[in-house]
Amino acid sequence: MHIRIINPNTTASMTATIGEAAQRVAAPGTRISATQPEHGPVSIEGHFDEAVSAVGVAETVLAGEREGGIDAYVIACFGDPGLAAARELTRAPVIGIAEAAFHVATMIATRFSVVTTLARTGIIAEHLLQSYGFAHHCRRVRAAEVPVLDLERDPDAAVQRIVEECLRAKAEDGIGAIVLGCGGMAHMRAQISETVGLPVVEGVTAAVKLAEGLVGLGLQTSKHGDLDFPRPKPFIGRYAHLGT
Amino acid sequence: MHIRIINPNTTASMTATIGEAAQRVAAPGTRISATQPEHGPVSIEGHFDEAVSAVGVAETVLAGEREGGIDAYVIACFGDPGLAAARELTRAPVIGIAEAAFHVATMIATRFSVVTTLARTGIIAEHLLQSYGFAHHCRRVRAAEVPVLDLERDPDAAVQRIVEECLRAKAEDGIGAIVLGCGGMAHMRAQISETVGLPVVEGVTAAVKLAEGLVGLGLQTSKHGDLDFPRPKPFIGRYAHLGT
Amino acid sequence: MHIRIINPNTTASMTATIGEAAQRVAAPGTRISATQPEHGPVSIEGHFDEAVSAVGVAETVLAGEREGGIDAYVIACFGDPGLAAARELTRAPVIGIAEAAFHVATMIATRFSVVTTLARTGIIAEHLLQSYGFAHHCRRVRAAEVPVLDLERDPDAAVQRIVEECLRAKAEDGIGAIVLGCGGMAHMRAQISETVGLPVVEGVTAAVKLAEGLVGLGLQTSKHGDLDFPRPKPFIGRYAHLGT
Amino acid sequence: MHIRIINPNTTASMTATIGEAAQRVAAPGTRISATQPEHGPVSIEGHFDEAVSAVGVAETVLAGEREGGIDAYVIACFGDPGLAAARELTRAPVIGIAEAAFHVATMIATRFSVVTTLARTGIIAEHLLQSYGFAHHCRRVRAAEVPVLDLERDPDAAVQRIVEECLRAKAEDGIGAIVLGCGGMAHMRAQISETVGLPVVEGVTAAVKLAEGLVGLGLQTSKHGDLDFPRPKPFIGRYAHLGT
Amino acid sequence: MHIRIINPNTTASMTATIGEAAQRVAAPGTRISATQPEHGPVSIEGHFDEAVSAVGVAETVLAGEREGGIDAYVIACFGDPGLAAARELTRAPVIGIAEAAFHVATMIATRFSVVTTLARTGIIAEHLLQSYGFAHHCRRVRAAEVPVLDLERDPDAAVQRIVEECLRAKAEDGIGAIVLGCGGMAHMRAQISETVGLPVVEGVTAAVKLAEGLVGLGLQTSKHGDLDFPRPKPFIGRYAHLGT
Amino acid sequence: MHIRIINPNTTASMTATIGEAAQRVAAPGTRISATQPEHGPVSIEGHFDEAVSAVGVAETVLAGEREGGIDAYVIACFGDPGLAAARELTRAPVIGIAEAAFHVATMIATRFSVVTTLARTGIIAEHLLQSYGFAHHCRRVRAAEVPVLDLERDPDAAVQRIVEECLRAKAEDGIGAIVLGCGGMAHMRAQISETVGLPVVEGVTAAVKLAEGLVGLGLQTSKHGDLDFPRPKPFIGRYAHLGT
Structure with missing residues (x-):
């Protein structure tokens, strides 16, 4: 089982710390990988920081999907930025901390x-x-x-x-x-x-265990309703790669 | 890790079925044991059935505590009968289905x-x-x-x-x-x-995975406040064994 | 009119005190009888005490029904233990304090x-x-x-x-x-x-007057829906007498 | 015990019908008197009717207070018009239907x-x-x-x-x-x-029995806080008699 | 655009002050007229004062409707007395402060x-x-x-x-x-x-600007449902003029 | 008064249509300018589209602030994307439709x-x-x-x-x-x-009139608390220009 921890801010040292904390509680068979957006604020301390980080979270999920083999995602910022958006992008469970x-x-x-x-x-x-x-x-x-x-x-x-x-x-x-x-x-x-x-x-740490639980249950994000994959459409400008 | 599944009704065949379903989702290192109260209704289909079963649940937790080595309890009836009571009786997490x-x-x-x-x-x-x-x-x-x-x-x-x-x-x-x-x-x-x-x-099945998660986190039922062990006192009559 | 006050704990002196307080506010034509479960905790100070007392309350209502002539029941513990269960067991109104x-x-x-x-x-x-x-x-x-x-x-x-x-x-x-x-x-x-x-x-005291009111209105616990008499079924062990 | 039933509309025949229904459930020692405002709509079927009737209710309570000997008031329109206002005007309990x-x-x-x-x-x-x-x-x-x-x-x-x-x-x-x-x-x-x-x-009928209950308990409208008697002040024009 | 400010109490000096404050924020094309009920309390400091003032508010709206040319009403007491009633009496928007x-x-x-x-x-x-x-x-x-x-x-x-x-x-x-x-x-x-x-x-001041906004949008109080004009009926006594 | 309408999607024709609708209800003295993000989805039909558009909204507000002279912003997508974030970025009122x-x-x-x-x-x-x-x-x-x-x-x-x-x-x-x-x-x-x-x-149209109202009142987004300007910090990658 592979759980991808997404630190929504762009401070790599914090990603490492979070990843280690996640690893410490993971089950023996669980692989933890921690990452962060390429683009965004170094910390999230308000609504604006959070809005920007949400796109970073979404793109990190998309990168995970391209990479493949990821069973669940954890969004490791206490505002759960981009949670609903991320759930649209994958069948894997996505959990906010x-x-x-x-x-x-x-x-x-x-x-x-x-x-x-x-x-x-x-x-x-x-x-x-x-x-x-x-x-x-x-x-x-x-x-x-x-x-x-x-x-x-x-x-x-x-x-x-x-x-x-x-x-x-x-x-x-x-x-x-x-x-x-x-x-x-x-x-x-x-x-x-x-x-x-x-x-x-x-x-x-809580999210890692909940993610292990959901994966163990074989439950995935519902694709019936508002969490279905995004409707296909063009995106303009710097987000052109997000369109279809 | 040992998770005790309590079927709050007294129908042993249902206990077995529930235990098997629980086992099927349990992690490799998790031992599932399913049991049921000695006393109570054969099914729970209303408030009265539920009230009686709650005592059975509590006593089954007490039996588990005497037995020892149980890391978490699951109350396997959808009304979560006796949930708060059971939480008072043990440091182990107790989860209702x-x-x-x-x-x-x-x-x-x-x-x-x-x-x-x-x-x-x-x-x-x-x-x-x-x-x-x-x-x-x-x-x-x-x-x-x-x-x-x-x-x-x-x-x-x-x-x-x-x-x-x-x-x-x-x-x-x-x-x-x-x-x-x-x-x-x-x-x-x-x-x-x-x-x-x-x-x-x-x-x-959901509760088994949540229980594994809580145990994996080292989290136990809070003994600060209303979930602390019951205040010591005598119980009368058929419940004398529950007193202190 | 006969109102049965049920003290859910098993301390007889408290039953007496409660009964006297109830009698003091009862209308001239109201008979108050106060009783308590045969089995249960001497006081109710938490979820576990309450769960055990709920069965005592239910059994006390059943005893009242066998006795006959009771027009309303009052459950005289501030957690209203067993209230919904008790309502299933009788047509008489049941009121928690x-x-x-x-x-x-x-x-x-x-x-x-x-x-x-x-x-x-x-x-x-x-x-x-x-x-x-x-x-x-x-x-x-x-x-x-x-x-x-x-x-x-x-x-x-x-x-x-x-x-x-x-x-x-x-x-x-x-x-x-x-x-x-x-x-x-x-x-x-x-x-x-x-x-x-x-x-x-x-x-x-409040419950006594509400009970008098409900009886005076000729209103009884609805037997349409979840407060209907319990579905017939066996109970096992020490609760065998509760089954049908 | 004297309970004053206030029919907030000005249809005397309805007052009589309501009064009879109230009398039918009253306890032996309870005197029911039904009345209606001198001024107001013949029926209450909307917000405007209700607003006008609220003043009628309040004045009817004031008349009751001048009359004396009234132990409780019932406001007999399902919108409970003037309920809080009426409670300010008397120590007697006031109950909306x-x-x-x-x-x-x-x-x-x-x-x-x-x-x-x-x-x-x-x-x-x-x-x-x-x-x-x-x-x-x-x-x-x-x-x-x-x-x-x-x-x-x-x-x-x-x-x-x-x-x-x-x-x-x-x-x-x-x-x-x-x-x-x-x-x-x-x-x-x-x-x-x-x-x-x-x-x-x-x-x-429900309000009559609740009123009997409150009076039986010796409970009166709290004069501590927002239900205290109105602060003294002049009223102008046709309401001059309401001022102090 | 003509906005009528209703000061629900009967203190003319306060009406003037309120009107001036309203005028100060009004748009160039907005005419503000401030008025007050002929009948009612000199200040509103409780439920009773409020109930009486609600009728005054309603009558002031009716007077405005007879006068004609009023595009919106503001009820200038913080309890919004008579708000729903007033909305029944006019197509113009009515806003409580x-x-x-x-x-x-x-x-x-x-x-x-x-x-x-x-x-x-x-x-x-x-x-x-x-x-x-x-x-x-x-x-x-x-x-x-x-x-x-x-x-x-x-x-x-x-x-x-x-x-x-x-x-x-x-x-x-x-x-x-x-x-x-x-x-x-x-x-x-x-x-x-x-x-x-x-x-x-x-x-x-807030209500004046919201009123300007609603009028600017061409939105009026809905006459579909509970805010429709009052059902026609007689009113008795001093309110006979309110009936139909 | 200058109100900037932000169409959060990147379809220019829709921006024009929205702008015209806004202009039609604007007061004589109000200047409406409608714009859209340079980057983002052509329509917003789900959580993911919305998350991306929120950054576009925020950047469009920042552009407006650099431009200067804007008295209020309207976010013209029914999910109010980026509303709280946008409020952090300006003293001008920001209103979601x-x-x-x-x-x-x-x-x-x-x-x-x-x-x-x-x-x-x-x-x-x-x-x-x-x-x-x-x-x-x-x-x-x-x-x-x-x-x-x-x-x-x-x-x-x-x-x-x-x-x-x-x-x-x-x-x-x-x-x-x-x-x-x-x-x-x-x-x-x-x-x-x-x-x-x-x-x-x-x-x-509603938001335009509310914006006119807030500006007319001289009210601005509170900078006391969570809507204060973002705490200064670096942003990484494509969002570097958003940092300080």
Whole structure:
């Protein structure tokens, strides 16, 4: 089984970190390959970054389809950018890390809080919680106020701030679990969970296991309805290669 | 990894069928053991059956805990009877097949319909959809009007009626996938999916893979909050053994 | 008119207290009889306690039906354990004290808060508020952190802590009424209301009056649909007597 | 105990009919008095009729307060016109017949449909269902297309059309009970229920019993918050008597 | 284009202020005329005031229709009193200032808070937010605790308290904009916005521009369904002139 | 006042048609300029098309900002692609035509249905209705099964099919208005409305008037919170020009 992890931003070092975190939880028979778009922002911290990254995600899926042999895709940014678009492009299951984390969190706790990087991206998590139907399971979306790339630049400081916010959530929110709200926190999960003393759910690792599950079930993205392959049509300009 | 499948009704032949369906999707390293309560109804087709079965589920989890070595539990009845109670009794993840099917269905289709056994149990699915947050993903809860044990007594007739209802759902509901609404349909999934021409999600098999995923992540039921072990207290009468 | 109050836990002294509180508000022509399951936990403080008590509730209803002459049942635990199951077993109306309190509270105030015993049982009230449709009428579910049996062991201390929590709710929540979240608080209502200076709704007393109302209207539990009598079937083991 | 039934329209014959229906279900010790505004529309079949009637309701409550000795008020039009306003004007409980019917219906059936007079007033019922929180308990709001005063002019034809619509609801909606959506149907309930073969809930009768219940509990409209007596101020023109 | 601003209370000085604020934002070709009911409360600070004012609003619309040449109506009280009723009485669009403010706020910010006059009227804003569908866009409804007429009596003190509450909202609520919750604040918008440093949306001015827009589109209130002209019928007593 | 209409697809003839429709409703002082991305799909009929077009929308806004003098932007595709992203890039208000149509429809009718091009894009409208909060105002999302470019290729046939679907909506849905679900239908509104006999709301024209309104109010996109300008960062590859 081959799961392709797509880091929607273009920071290769983060792709590597995410890929390693994914590999660490993968089943023995699972091959993990992590990649990133050729084009796009170095981090995703708002609606605009996310919109651009969505095309990168889609193109990365198309590249995977040309390459062949990929059984499932994981979109490793907590806004799940390009999720529905990506699902149109392949029969393989495509899973976003935000949805993965929410699904998993509801199976181990009755209420959870999200701890994300920046307050301004918290709204994206709120939108997803509402859209997916998990809003009433989530007590609060909190921000550690750590810019995404600081997760790499100064990981110790980042972990400390995230832990502090998690501890506030534990004390104030009446929750049973924490959801980490950024793909770049994938490798910090164990450390944070241990320090905070609560189950901590992280989306990259959650999505890998959900992807293994879907593939194991032989389930593929439905091609009946809105997730069918895109209707054939020309694309203009720099996207001409995306048309048919 | 050892996953204990609990068939909440007391029909051993159905337990066997469910266990086989579970085994068929389990990963190589996963041991499946299927069991059922010693006490309870032979099928679950309403609120009262469900209430009694919930205690059976809880006791079966307690038996599993005494036995030891169980990594996750699956509650294999589409009403998820006793789910929250069972979660209090163990650190192992506990997954209901209704929630499992709903989680999985939303990852491969934007909208689904449920096809269950009897109209009178459809309300239980509706309650769960609302409570879990999946109501807006589900177009309709439909009933094939097949009593649960008829799934075993006359499986060919049962499959035919279920397929007919699935085809109506496909034609009328604007959906991308079907969710089968009874644990006793676990072994019929492939056949129904092929005949209907839509992805068909079934809860027992879905739950096995989600359970493998949670165990693979090292995640356990949160003991912080309402899923903590029950507060110690005496139980009276026939439940004296449940007290402390 | 004969209303049977079912205390779902097995603590006889609490049954007596609840029965007296019920009697105090009953109409002249109403006979109140209070009882409790023969089997089950001495208090209900979580999902597991509740699941076991639900069977006790159902069996107590069946006993009432054999006895005959009962016009309505009240389930006197704030989680409304076994409510839907009990409704299947009788034509008489069955009312849970949580639903009763919520219904009544919305008729005298635009917003209310719940003050319950323990934080871990607050989640059960939250689930009911959502399921019944009252979530937006309730500002907050609060816990006085008084274990259920301490309501009897040290009632003065219990009242004091409950009053303190009610006063916090009055000051902070922007509410017009308090709902007491435990059947064991039935006899404390007047005292709490007077001290707090807000209308206080309590479920046992509320349910008695709603039951009188339904009986007075000649309305019975619908036997059309999911509340119809259970489908006949064998039950196994210790529940053999529940089968047909 | 004295319950004042307010028929919000100005048709005295309908007031009498409603009053009789109310009296028929009242407890022995309950005195029913039915009245109507001096000013307003002869029937309420839309938003404008309702707005005017709301003032009539409020003035009728004020008249009741001057009269004294009234323990509860019932607003006997299915749009609950002036309900919140009326609650500001008295300490006595005030109950609308739509809310009463919805509360009661949820206690005897898991799902119900509303059968009202005209399609154009169905939207008012929809708004109330959403505002009160009962939307998910109601399958459908249906109209028999009988103008309100035709309930009096040709009751046999009216009953027949209502019964036909109820039978359609029974056959198509998957419900356990019917809610009649007009105060003018109060006296038809028994006949309709018998013919249709479903529990039928009617708001006037339901509200009388809820009012008896609230009074029996000693509960009054909260004067803490938005239902407190109106802030004192002048009213101009024809409403000068309403000012202070 | 002629837009009629209806101040639902009977304080002429407030009508003038509102009219001036409306005029200030009106397009060159737009004629603004502001008026008020002949009958009703001098301010609207609760459900009762609102109910009475709704009839005044309706009559003012009827007067406008007799007068002729009015292209749109604005109801300039934040509870949108009589909105649906008014829509029945004319083909011209009718816009409430609360809905107007909510619509506009969602177009410039992802989340907003409301700052209204008194806590007891905040509930009216909550009801509208829920009914219109904007509840999840609004973080919090706050009150400056300024009675409506104090906006005129001591405007400087009023502005100061409103600004203070807005600053609290800005600091605590995670919002992008403020909605002012009273028509009497129409002329204070610019000053408050500048001081607070956030976009401030005010309903009177918002409604004028929405009204211009609807008229510019040639859209009128639908007469298909519940907003059709009232069914003809007699009105009794002081409302005889409203009947047909 | 200068309003820039962005047709998110790259079909210039459709841009022209949309621009003309916009111009026809613009106020005398309003300058309309219509444009389209240089890069992207020729029509938008699914999630993938939409994701690519979102970047085109964002770049077109950036071009507008470089150009200067633009007071508001309208995104003229019914999925509102790139709406939040675009709002980050400018202080000018940005309005999507789906939100515009929903806002306007709720001001002239209590319930509406959407008639869009293809069933597979209907889900996008459903998502927006839920996310914006308008789901309960919309009875049904219907599809005329007309591909987007057929609106230009064979407009008469297209209008006929759209009218047929609108008439079905009028007959079956209990609505007061129709919302047209595609920017390419902008010029057909008057004809469809006249034939169908219902108010028909179309998003491009609606958005122009809302944009004029926001500009007239002096309101701009909030730069406090998630709609603030993007955090500065490098973009890689073909998007390098988007970085800072």
